Amino acid sequence: MFHTTSVLYEQLYKSFRNVQPIETTTLMSITTHIDPVDPLAFHQAGRSHQGERFYWSNHDRTLTLVGVGQAVSVDSEQEGFQVTEESWRKLLQAAAVDNPYSVSGTGPVAFGGFAFDPLKSPSATWGDFPNSSMMVPTFLLTKYKGEYYITINTIVEPGTSVEFKLESLAETCSELLEHALAPEATPYLVQQEEVAPEEWKHIVQKATEEIKQGTLGKVVLARELIATFSNDLHVTSLLSILEKQQHQSYIFAFERGESCFVGATPERLVKVEDRQLLSTCLAGTIPRGGTKEEDERLGTSLLTDEKNLQEHDFVVQMIREAIEACSDEVKVPTEPVLYPLRNLQHLYTPVQGKLRENYSILDVVKRLHPTPALGGYPVKESLEFIRNEEPFHRGWYASPVGWFDARDNGEFAVAIRSALIHRNQATLFAGCGVVEESQPEVEYEETAIKFLPMLNALGGYL
Numbered sequence: 525m526f527h528t529t530s531v532l533y534e535q536l537y538k539s540f541r542n543v544q545p546i547e548t549t550t551l552m553s554i555t556t557h558i559d560p561v562d563p564l565a566f567h568q569a570g571r572s573h574q575g576e577r578f579y580w581s582n583h584d585r586t587l588t589l590v591g592v593g594q595a596v597s598v599d600s601e602q603e604g605f606q607v608t609e610e611s612w613r614k615l616l617q618a619a620a621v622d623n624p625y626s627v628s629g630t631g632p633v634a635f636g637g638f639a640f641d642p643l644k645s646p647s648a649t650w651g652d653f654p655n656s657s658m659m660v661p662t663f664l665l666t667k668y669k670g671e672y673y674i675t676i677n678t679i680v681e682p683g684t685s686v687e688f689k690l691e692s693l694a695e696t697c698s699e700l701l702e703h704a705l706a707p708e709a710t711p712y713l714v715q716q717e718e719v720a721p722e723e724w725k726h727i728v729q730k731a732t733e734e735i736k737q738g739t740l741g742k743v744v745l746a747r748e749l750i751a752t753f754s755n756d757l758h759v760t761s762l763l764s765i766l767e768k769q770q771h772q773s774y775i776f777a778f779e780r781g782e783s784c785f786v787g788a789t790p791e792r793l794v795k796v797e798d799r800q801l802l803s804t805c806l807a808g809t810i811p812r813g814g815t816k817e818e819d820e821r822l823g824t825s826l827l828t829d830e831k832n833l834q835e836h837d838f839v840v841q842m843i844r845e846a847i848e849a850c851s852d853e854v855k856v857p858t859e860p861v862l863y864p865l866r867n868l869q870h871l872y873t874p875v876q877g878k879l880r881e882n883y884s885i886l887d888v889v890k891r892l893h894p895t896p897a898l899g900g901y902p903v904k905e906s907l908e909f910i911r912n913e914e915p916f917h918r919g920w921y922a923s924p925v926g927w928f929d930a931r932d933n934g935e936f937a938v939a940i941r942s943a944l945i946h947r948n949q950a951t952l953f954a955g956c957g958v959v960e961e962s963q964p965e966v967e968y969e970e971t972a973i974k975f976l977p978m979l980n981a982l983g984g985y986l
């Protein structure tokens with residue numbers, strides 16, 4: 525079979541001969557096509573690398589990336605986009621790469637994310653997550669349109685025995701690839717607590733008053749729910765449930781230390797493939813109906829509801845402007861359509877463009893974050909309101925998480941419908957767009973439904 529150590533070694537060694545000679549300390553990255561494997565099994569097999577794994581599958585499941593082990597990591601406590609970009613370019617400049625496939629998400633790939641607001645004072649809850657973090661995995665499994673690839677990334681120093689290193693990497697890699705998914709004991713829910721719901725409603729009220737005074741147009745306010753379990757949670761099992769339950773959503777998990785940030789978000793921030801750019805405006809929410817008729821009735825009312833259309837329109841205006849500043853041939857439909865999910869439906873407007881030369885996906889992420897679907901409008905004032913009024917730390921909730929490769933392809937989603945897992949505890953986050961007409965009780969109900977994707981996967985309920 526193609527995954528055995530000796531076959532992998534042979535393949536790696538062939539690639540290694542292609543990238544010689546290595547004269548300085550360099551990232552060596554070699555990619556090979558492999559037989560199909562289960563990405564979740566690969567993730568589970570990486571258990572001994574806890575804190576150094578990631579998982580990503582896109583909304584239509586055409587791409588799955590699983591990273592195990594850390595060949596390179598770049599963390600920053602400053603506003604991280606610039607640091608990440610510079611470190612990435614430097615790493616690539618000297619990299620020795622053998623990747624014969626022109627396939628997105630193969631070869632040197634970085635995966636990472638950013639804090640929602642680097643100016644918010646740090647919190648213990650998010651202690652494992654720096655303001656920005658990017659990692660290039662030692663072992664990367666890529667499933668792209670039904671084909672499977674493995675990339676091995678490692679730092680090589682001149683004069684060391686690469687053959688020996690390759691042998692040990694091939695051995696670990698074939699162990700990861702040969703692993704069969706094993707059932708994991710499901711811890712049961714011991715306690716579930718919505719954090720300070722009444723205080724939260726007061727903050728919503730305060731926001732609507734500021735909006736009426738004209739200092740703000742819209743602000744997105746979030747709250748927390750804390751769930752405690754009988755034993756430590758298993759991330760692979762959670763991912764497996766989210767994959768099955770949350771269609772049309774990005775399934776992601778990023779581990780640091782003993783914590784894992786995991787979610788099933790429907791919201792793309794930006795995708796770039798061969799310079800074709802896609803962004804998404806997703807804001808405005810109504811539940812799904814119990815019957816087809818009720819569902820259609822709710823969907824139709826969402827499409828004509830002034831308050832939700834206003835929430836949505838703030839997002840469209842801002843994203844259009846940001847994308848026009850770095851892209852050509854920008855196309856934005858004039859009316860939103862419905863985006864139905866398992867637990868709720870949203871207003872959706874796709875934005876297309878052609879990213880200009882000299883702009884990278886991180887440039888776009890920097891321009892877009894936070895969109896008024898997560899922060900508000902005007903951006904600066906709404907961020908200040910959130911920083912001063914929200915009584916908890918968002919950490920990476922509502923922030924860009926995603927990947928990019930050496931061909932300038934990549935995709936970032938905004939990390940909503942998410943939870944921070946630490947051992948036997950999960951902190952869930954949900955927010956909603958507050959505009960002038962918002963009513964605290966209705967917004968409270970909306971955020972309750974937004975907890976459901978994660979809560980149901982964890983075995984909780986409302």
Ligand SMILES: C=C(O[C@H]1C=CC=C(C(=O)O)[C@@H]1O)C(=O)O
Pocket residue numbers: 744746791806807808809835870896897898922940941953954955956957958974
């Ligand atoms: C901030 C969240 O949702 C955003 C995305 C879609 C719809 C939203 C809304 O209708 O309020 C929010 O702007 C969240 O789920 O935590």
Ligand SMILES: [Mg+2]
Pocket residue numbers: 807808809835956957970
């Ligand atoms: Mg809303």
